[in-house]
Amino acid sequence: MFFPKKQDSSVAFVCHANLIRYFISRYFLLDRAQWQNLWLGNCSISTLKFHDKSNVELDLLAFEEHIPRHL
Incomplete structure (x- = not known):
């Protein structure tokens, strides 16, 4: 599994939701x-x-408030 090398660091994954589900489940x-x-x-x-x-x-799961409602 992936773990950041430094504590209190941020890493962004931009990928398909199925892969995010996989990471969370693991x-x-x-x-x-x-x-x-x-x-x-x-x-x-x-x-x-x-x-x-x-x-x-x-911390967050499926947060969508950044998407305008009309979209």
Whole structure:
């Protein structure tokens, strides 16, 4: 799995939502049914906070408030 080299650092992944679901399910040891039930919208933002290799926090999941409603 990927872990940032420095504590309190940021890394951005811009990719398909299915890959984001995969990362989240791996970090939080979700089973296949839980992974398939995760829903992420187009252009949504999800963030993980890495405190250290044994402490990962899901900060945002499928955040979409940055997208104007008329789109």
